[in-house]
Amino acid sequence: MNYLTLYRQWRPQTFSEVVGQKNTVTGLRNAVREGKLAHAYLFFGPRGSGKTSVAKIMAKAVNCSQPGSGEPCNTCPACCDINNGSFMDVLEIDAASNRGIDEIRDLREKVRVLPAQGKKKVYIIDEVHMLTTEAFNALLKTLEEPPDSVIFILATTEAHRVPATVLSRCQRYAFTRLSISEVIDRLRDVAAQMQINVTDQALELMARRSNGSLRDALSIMEQCIAFRDHDIDESQVMDVLGLVNHEALSAIFKGMLEQKIEEVIVHLNSLIKQGKEPVQIARDAALCARDLMQYTVLNKRADLLVMPGEDLEEIISQYPGLTASRLSQVTKHLLKLADELRFNEGQRFIMEVGFLEAMEYMADSKSGSDKALVVQETGKQKKPRRGGPDPSLKWEEIMEKVKSIKVTTHALLVPAAMLGLADGVLTLGYRPELKFHREKMEEKVNQEVLLSALEEVLGYPVDVELVTLEETAEQPQVVRKAIEIFGKDKVKIIE
Ligand SMILES: Nc1ncnc2c1ncn2[C@@H]1O[C@H](COP(=O)(O)OP(=O)(O)O)[C@@H](O)[C@H]1O
Ligand SMILES: [Mg+2]
Ligand SMILES: [Zn+2]
CATH class of the missing domain: 3.30.300.180 (DnaA, N-terminal domain)
Incomplete structure (x- = not known):
């Protein structure tokens, strides 16, 4: 049996199955229905937001022999052949590969040849920003005098790297990052159809960690399915992703806020013992600081990535001196630390020092007042420290x-x-x-x-x-x- 990764298996097959991207989908569906097609489209937006999927739906819709209301039927020979990749008139070019550049070079002659099988030849050029200047020029020439039977669909995550001359020849559609709840809904759907139980907290965690990319979310769920021995719950998702749980993060932050080095080190040690990677610990702590920062500013309206609101509420109420600017410094510092650790896997020492440095930004968060901080090395002397009466x-x-x-x-x-x-x-x-x-x-x-x-x-x-x-x-x-x-x-x- 052919193994299809979950995200391919659950590629939307019609416009109406696409999650989010409402304006784009409506615009394209109407264009198909009314026969008002452009010669070139540019789909731009973050990865895993549906660009390639919508390009394929579009390719089917314009070739479908019975397109009802602008949707492909997915049953006629054209739709079926496109779905299994054997349709001669839909050509996918990966601009990031060498072969892609050769293909663009040949494009000018090839586009003149009429469609062999279908109504329209559709060229889907993925990662189009990767083309060389030479290839862009070749593409531009073709776009300047496009044959009627050809449609170009260019897709990119980086529209700003596409030359303006090319952009101006395309009808442009922005794809947006999916919202957490859109991702959750889709994951829940897929899980239900696969008859796999996933708890709400697990779904939410997968969605948050995928940063609005449904592809990434489905990949996470796939890993969880592979490892599962029972229903998928939050702790399993944490294990699969090597994430640090929010209790540990809270404890580390409280330790930093209290300026208690030992608390911080003890919690870091126990995370290392659980097998967490320093880079992941730093990254998660950065996200935690970022969540705290959002929460201090937006409160209940904050869009939280890792921490539950109650945890943040608790921390913030205890430390009124904790300001957004202080937290943004901490976030920045921890992100830098995570970056450093990426190239130094397993370097606990760097991680520990990094956390101690982050702690410095937190000093005096307790009340805003200058509560006398901590002590000096103690040794064996029992003299009073900075003078004062000896009690x-x-x-x-x-x-x-x-x-x-x-x-x-x-x-x-x-x-x-x-x-x-x-x-x-x-x-x-x-x-x-x-x-x-x-x-x-x-x-x-x-x-x-x-x-x-x-x-x-x-x-x-x-x-x-x-x-x-x-x-x-x-x-x-x-x-x-x-x-x-x-x-x-x-x-x-x-x-
Ligand atoms: N808007 C969406 N609606 C439904 N599924 C989506 C959407 N975006 C991404 N996916 C899922 O993620 C996979 C990859 O999406 P893809 O269309 O290749 O994204 P992109 O080309 O923007 O990186 C799809 O096969 C599908 O399972
Ligand atoms: Mg893509
Ligand atoms: Zn069809």
């Missing part, structure tokens, strides 16, 4: 106070080292193996207990900052790089 004398008292409010909070604080108070920030250090304690102490309930104990004992409110103590002198490369980027006193050293 170590009162530490026992503070601990007692904590204990009287909440015993479990006290337990979490026992193994912490009091590193000092500076600029209204009290710093506590945990050894790397006490990660659990540290994380629990980050939680709001425990923070509140400590803050109120501090205020009560010291007589004024202070902020608390938790850091992990680094015991070995040797720093991983990524940390050294982080220090290089942010400056030593902005970097918190983690295990």
Whole structure:
């Protein structure tokens, strides 16, 4: 059996089957019905929007022996032969191939020969912008004195690369990128006819990721069908595409917004463990930043590519200082990173540094106010950092106070080292193996207990900052790089 890729198998066969492109389709159908055909057409627009498909429908419609209302019948010998590629008077030329250029050269004589089989000879010249100057000139000569029995259909994704002399001889039709909902509807149709169950979320994800190209969307669905062992759901689409799920993206962005290097690195590590490629991680993060940017500006009207609106809503409400201009810098930076990673597959280090750099753009997003950022390398010194009164004398008292409010909070604080108070920030250090304690102490309930104990004992409110103590002198490369980027006193050293 001949294997046809899904997108070929589901090529629209009539004008009315074409998704979107309403004006184009109506215009062409009317022209066929009324016999008002031009000698040359130019179809331009993004890939996978239906240019080649419509060209073939047009070729059938003008040769069909029983065209009702401008549509090809798809049953007469001409339609059938065109459909299976054996019709002598429909010629497809791929301008991108060498053979295409030779074919254009011969065109001038060949177009004079009357159609052998049908009513019209139809030349479909795909990727026409790829023609050489010489070939364009040959084509132009033919277009200047076109024989009545010939129709040219030129198709291109890059109309601006077609010489004006050629453009002006063509009736031009713009093909537009299909909308997400148009793509979804078509995918749902195809799946239903193939009796394959696909969840709505999976359909939506495939549509979003195909960027308005139905061809790409159908290719994605085809891969999912090949790998499926049950109904197709969102997570399967993510696996097939190697995508990063939006929970992980949210977590990475929150880490960046909180200026928590360790959060960011931990989440990146776990994505790598799941087998995601650094380039895909960077690309998805760029899309996430872009979605955030749209959402800050357009809110519910945003056209989101990867992130659900609720996730964005949550992030934005927590970080009022997050502006569109900041996000556009982040987007740009992450796109550049993805580009860099394309040529450096597997370079985790570049990815990590790239994310740390992106983080820099996010600083101060929390409130717009200049909340004191993070710490310095901690080592073993227990001196207060930037001067300020040393509350170590009162530490026992503070601990007692904590204990009287909440015993479990006290337990979490026992193994912490009091590193000092500076600029209204009290710093506590945990050894790397006490990660659990540290994380629990980050939680709001425990923070509140400590803050109120501090205020009560010291007589004024202070902020608390938790850091992990680094015991070995040797720093991983990524940390050294982080220090290089942010400056030593902005970097918190983690295990
Ligand atoms: N507007 C559309 N309506 C229906 N199917 C489409 C449309 N655009 C693309 N497709 C699907 O994608 C495949 C490739 O489309 P094609 O016409 O070759 O796009 P283009 O020439 O614009 O790149 C088709 O076989 C069809 O399955
Ligand atoms: Mg095409
Ligand atoms: Zn027909």
